Amino acid sequence: MDKGNYTVVTEFLLIGLSQYPHLQMLLYVICLVMYLVILLGNSILIIISILDPNLHTPMYFFLGNLSFLDICYTSASVPQILVNFMSEKKSISFTRCALQMFMSLGLGSTECLLLAVMAYDRYVAICNPLRYTIIMNKKLCVQMAAWTWIIGCLNSLAQTILAMIMPFCGNIIEHISCEILALLKLICIDISLNVFIMTIASIVFLITPLLLIFFSYVFILSTILRINSREGRKKAFSTCSAHLTVVILFYGSALFMYMKPKSKESKTSDEIMALSYGVVTPMLNPIIYSLRNKDVKGAMEKILFRNLFFRKI
Secondary structure, three states: OOOOOOEOOOEEEEOOOOOOHHHHHHHHHHHHHHHHHHHHHHHHHHHHHHHOHHHOOHHHHHHHHHHHHHHHHHHHHHHHHHHHHOOOOOEEEHHHHHHHHHHHHHHHHHHHHHHHHHHHHHHHHHHOHHHHHHHOOHHHHHHHHHHHHHHHHHHHHHHHHHHHOOOEOOOEEOOOOOOHHHHHOOEOOOOHHHHHHHHHHHHHHHHHHHHHHHHHHHHHHHHHHOOOOHHHHHHHHHHHHHHHHHHHHHHHHHHHHHHOOOOHHHHHHHHHHHHHHHHHHHHHHHHHHHHOOHHHHHHHHHHHHHHHHHHHO
16 A cells, blocks of 8 residues: 555444345344343353352352453444444444454453363363362462453553554444454554564464363363263263353354455455354353253252242242
């Protein structure tokens, strides 16, 4: 691009999926319903993990963090997406775009680390059960959770600042939200530094946690197969199945978005995948943990029964 054609940008136009005007209302309704399910489902998980003493364990502490993170992650972008679906001018201010990018990237990075921490928790619980309460003590759990948030936000802050201080040659973002890869296409000057930092971040926040999760489950599976009783093996695996399902959903869509080769023909599929990554996965997380976890289902039934019983009295 001509380095003299810089544009002073005060707002961006988000034109993702705008090529399908007849689908805007349908997409609005679908996203709204999913967003409400995300708020309701994750809020219920947080509430029951606080109210039920049986769920005051490291596993549910991290699950509460994941639920809160999913609420924040979707709230960073979905309300703006809903507004744009119903607006003719699909605009967002420069400041709000920067904030949306910071929150989405930061919370996404945090979730990558948090899922790895949850895998480590399951590894200790299955492979070293006698020392589980000693290793996964309250202080360590709080520190691990805090560092996932801090490191994720620091990564996001660095990438967001580096992207937003660059000169832009336009303000039309071919995406449904202020996604960093889409925004970098508007920068007029060399973005080698941005690409280098993103590559390092992808290794740190995508590849490394995924490898840690993989090796954790190798040891977990090895330990489970050595359990003599069939019932014992089933019970041990059931404590990990929900987390493993969430990992597959999250990393599957994340790797598809950020690691696959880009092409003009794949633009629409990228936008749909981004919508799935940002809405469908957070919506499924509480459903998966509710359906595949007897403790959560038992806590929900107990709290509902208690409330109904007191109301009748």
